[in-house]
Structures are given as structure tokens and as C-alpha cells.
Amino acid sequence: MTTETRNGSPESNSDPTPHKRWSSTLPTWVGIGIFIYLSVFALGFAQLFLVPVVLAFLLSMVFSPIRRFFDRRGLSQGLSALIIITSLLTGLFAIAAALAVPVSGWINNAPQIEMRIEGRLNEITGPFSELFEAKEKLDSMASSDSPKVQQVETQDDNLSQKLAALVPTVMTQFLFTLVLLLFLLASGDMFYEKLVHIMPTLRDKKRAVRITHDIERKLSRYLFTITVINAGLGVAVAIAMWALGMPSPLVFGIIAFLFNFVPYLGALAGIIIAAMVAIVSYDWIGWAPIVAGTYFFLTTLEGQLITPYFVGRSLRLNTVVVFLTISFWAWLWSVVGMIVAVPLLVAVKTLSEHIDGLEPLGHFLSERHAERQPEASIGER
Template sequence: MAIETTDAAAGSSQRVRNSRLATNRYLGGIFILLSIYGLYLSRDFLTPVLLAFMLATTLSPIVRYLAKWYVPPVVSATLLIIMSVFVFGAIGYATSGPVSQMINQAPEIGAKLKERVATIRQAIDKAVEATNQIDNVAENVSDAKTQKVVIAQPGILSRAAGNLLSVGTTMAITFVLSLFLLASGTMFYQKIIQTFSLLSDKKKALRVVYNVEREISRYLFTITFINIIVGVVVGCGLWLIGIPNAFVWGVAATILNFLPYVGALIAIILTGIISLVTFDNLAYSLVAPAFILLVHIMEGQFLTPLLLGRRLELNAVAVFISISFWSWLWGFVGALMAVPLLVVIKVVCDNFDNLAPFGNFLSAHQPPIKIEAEETAPGTSAVANISQTNS
């Protein structure tokens, strides 16, 4: 009787634990869904805030270097933000004219592109014609029974004005918040340290915070420098090849290079389309996209490993998932911030023992696998021990 009572109690305890585990999983799933929905709703607020933190982190090495020469952080931060505003404004002003011209010439570019791919156009035209016939039949049937309701859409000018106002507001918040972050110096670090009571915890927290800040700032500063080099090389090369508005394509290459793999593919496709429309010789029109491909290969294989090293290399699968998720959530701006956010997550995970396995999953580094065969008793098979050693 006592044994049965013990078994019943053990079974009841196991059922309680399973129930709690299932409840925690359900609550965790609900929390993740609500978090994603909250990120989507707050994108207009979080986008400039995250951009400001990234800009401040990128410029923080310069502020620290100038502080060694007794330049106050307020002065250096103000000068850097003013220079950043001037640079971004000058680039935006210089590219606005050519970009507007390219948008106005989009129908002509499309017509020339159709002429160059006439064989493909025939198949597409047949499919479009069949689709139009189906649509006409459906419209004729629906007109006899129902009445169409047309909802007026906002005009192009009003939408452009709204987008321009949104971009201007985002940039203003980004620069102002970046100025405050850079000028504050170590105030946030002091606030973090004050939350701990023990001296050992204070030292550990300060060490972790400085490690995270140093690695993130190094990554963002270096990758921005690399992307500028790529943009300059691409712009000069396309100008020598004869691509119109080469400066615009150099700026586009700089921005798109923040998207690993995807950005290079987009740049190659867009440049290939412009090159195909610009040059009559089909073979010569392939020079521009081939040149961009060569530049990105050289950058990925030599320049980035030389300046950045292998420590912050990311898993390609994680990069694609991150770009897809943030572009779905926040659009193109989210796609640009996807990889820097992933690097921030990896650096934070590497500095905490409990999160180290997830940081290892994000890494592209594969620790060497050492296989050792142990001899066993005669007549039995050897057992292979596989051990991974972290380098």
C-alpha cells in the first residue's frame, strides 16, 4: 500500500511538472508573438533610436581618441554630428537630381530593356495577353451583376511629401539622440555600475559593458570604412566603364554593402540592367556587373578579413534569416540594421556564459573536430571519441 501511494504521488508530481512546463512554453510563445507585434507597431519610434545608438557607437572611438588629447566629449560629439549632418546632406543633395532623372526615365529604360530581351518578351507578352483576356471576361460578367466601387488613392506628390517628412523626422531624431549619447561620455556606464552592490559585481559588469561596447564600435566603424572603400571603387570603376550617374551607383554600393550577399546581388542586377540599356554591345554590357562582382569578391575574401578579422564572422543562415525578418518587420531600414543588430546580439552572447551556446550558433567559425580511436578489449570494436576543441 505504501509503495502504491508513493508511485501515485510521484506520478502526480510528474504531471504537475509537465503541466507547468507546457504552460511556460505556451506563455513563451505568446510573449514572442506579442513582442514581434510590439516591434512592428513601434517601428516609427524604435527605428531612429536604434539608428542613433549605431551612429553613436560608430563614432565613439573617435570621441575616445580625441579625449586623450583633452578634447571634451561635448565638443568632439558636436563637431562629429555637425560633420555627419553635412556629409549626409551633401550626399543626399548630390544624388537627388540623378535619382529623380532616373525615376523620370524609368519608362524609357523599361522600353529599351524590352527591346534588348525581345525573345523573353514574346513569351511574357503571350502570358500577359492571356491574363488580360481572362480579366476582360471576368469584368464583363461582373459588370452585368455588380457595380464597381473605386477608392481614391493618394496622389504621388502627397505620398512623396509624406515619405520625405517621415525621413526628415527620423534623421533629425537620429542625429540629436546621437549627439546626446556621445556627449554623455561614461554616464550610462556609471548608472549600470551603481545598480550593483558588491565590488566584484561592479568590476564584472564594467568589464562586460566595455567589452561589448569596444567590439561593437570596432565592428561598426570598420564595416562602415570598408563599405565606403567599396563605394568609392565601384563609383570610379563604373565611371571609367561609362555607366551614367556613376556617383549614385557608388553611394548605392556603399549602402547596399551593409546587406551581406543580398546587397551585392541587388547591386549586380541593377547595374546589369542599366548597362544592358546603355551599351549596344551585349558583351561589353556585362563588364559593369562583372566588375562589381569582382569588387565584392575581393572585399569579402581579402579586405574584410584583413581589417575586421574572423572573430565576428556570422553564420550565413543566421544572416539571411535576420535580413528577411527585419526587412519584413521594418522594411528596407530594418534590412540595413539586420546584420549590425545580429552582431550586437552575438557580442552580448559571447560575454555571458549562459548565452555562449547561442553566440556560438551565430558564429561562422567551426571548431576543429578531433577523432580519436580507443582500443577496447580483444574481439570488440573500437569506440570513436569525438571531441571538439575551441580555438
């Protein structure tokens, strides 16, 4: 049935086109949703296998330029890989040795430290103690009027026992990561050659090589720059903690260096640790905010001035997306997920810059107005 418009032309009462369009696209979106759900489930289910694999591939991209440097000097790929792995292990063992004694002391004295912190916090909450006591009396009166119910108390396992239970899994993943990284570095550019070989046309071959080299270049430069910046931050934090009279200032420098690989959350964790140690180390409670404020000032200076200056604009990411990505991977893969979240985001953003259909995703992952700037490499500013 049709109706006449003002100019006399017939007009249909209903246009079935939008309904048909929605009906045709609905199965596509349902399929995408199912694919995303299954992908997340698979990533979580295969965590023990995928975590070392992802770490090994990311580290291989980081160390590939160093391996090529040794190749140009005439060293074999196997020997270059062995030198890189040995240097990496030496650095990790040095960090572990520096942290072993202080951290083990903190773990062994955890009950005394907890009581000390509670005692110092009670000094702050002293004016409100009467309110807390009144609440406890009301709770006890309410519980006395209720029927007696037998309560079963459960005790958590000792912290040391939990850590001991995690050691075999962590060591297995660590060794698997090192062995896979050794094979990846020793194989040279074999994966790139295989990728070029399976591409059907010369244009696709060139594009594949360009994408992989760009991802490798940006990841290696990004992680190298962040590592140098974090090392400088660790030195600054260690000097500041030493000047403030904090115990084990070297430990705080290492904590700042390691934790700062996780944006936002790492700095927050370092501030909390510094504040808690200050509470139990000083007689005056006012030193705690001074120490925490000093740590916060140094990390803010690094995050707002130093890192943006040395990291090219093309690699700066949307801060909201970074925070959500870190939260998602932390939920999925715990601590390792927080470490690999930003490098994976950099890889996805770099990939989107070379594929026409993914350009909107690249703009979305970039910081504000970053897409309007010419692409610059790290340190170019």
C-alpha cells in the same frame, strides 16, 4: 498495479515522471511564447519611436572611442559631440548632393526608362512572342464568352507624391536621431557610471563595465572596418563602371558603398540596378550581363576574401542566422531594420560571450568552428 521483472523486482506499469515534467514545463514555454509574440508586436507598434532610438544608441557606441580621443586631447564632451555630429552631417550631405541630380533624373524619366527596358526585353523574348500572342487570343476569347462586368480601374499615386508624403516622417526621425546622438555623446560615460552604480556587488560592477566596453569595442571596430571596406568597394565599382562606359559611375560607387551595409540583399539590389541601367544605356543587350557580372565579381571578392580577412573570426556570424535576422528586421522596420540587423546581432553575440547561461546562443550565432578559435580582434589576422 505492478509486474515482476526477470530478476524478480517489481516494476510499475506506468512512470508518471515524464508526464509531470512536461506538465510543469508547459506553462513556462507558453509564457515564453506569449512574451516573444508581445515583444514583436511592441517593436512593430512603436517603430516610429524605437527606430531613431536604436540608431542613436548604436551610433553613440560607434563614435564613443572618437569622443574619448578628443577628451584625452582636452576638448570638452559637448564640443567633441558637436564636432562628431557636424562631420557626420557633412558626409551625409555630400552623399545626398552627389546622388540628388542623377536619382532625380531617373525618377523624372521613369516612364521612358520603363518603356526602354520593356523594348529591350522584348528583343530577348522575341522567339516566344507567338506563344504570348496565342495566350492573349485565348484569354480574349474566354473573356468574350463571359458576361460583361463593369471594371473599375484604379491608378496608383504618383511616385513623387509618395516620396513627398514620406519626407516629413523621415526628416522627423532623422532630426530626432541626431539630437539624441548629440545628447548621448555629450553625456560622456554617464550611462556607464549609472550602470556601475546600480550593480549590487563589486564583481557585478566589473562585469557590467567589461560587457559594455566589449560590446562598444566590437561594434565600433566592426562598423569602422565594414565602412572602410565598403568605401574601397565603392571606389572599385566606380572605376569599373567608368571603364565600362556607364553613365554616372560615381553614383554606382555610392550605391555600392551604401547598399553593402546590408549583407546579401544590398549587393543583389546593386547588381539589379546596374543591369537595368546598362540595358537602357547600351545599344547591345549583351553589355547588361557584362556590367552586372562585373558588379557581382567585385562584391563577391569583397564578401568572400576581403571582409573575412579583416574581420576577426570571433565576429564572424552564422550566415543563415544573418540572412534570417536581416529578413526579420526588414519585415519589422523596413530599410532601417536591414541596416541595424547585423550590429544588433553582433551585440547579442558579444553579450552571450560574457553570460554563462547564454553561451549556447553565442555558439549558435557564430560561424562554423568559430568557437574553437581563440578570440581575436579585428585586423589581428
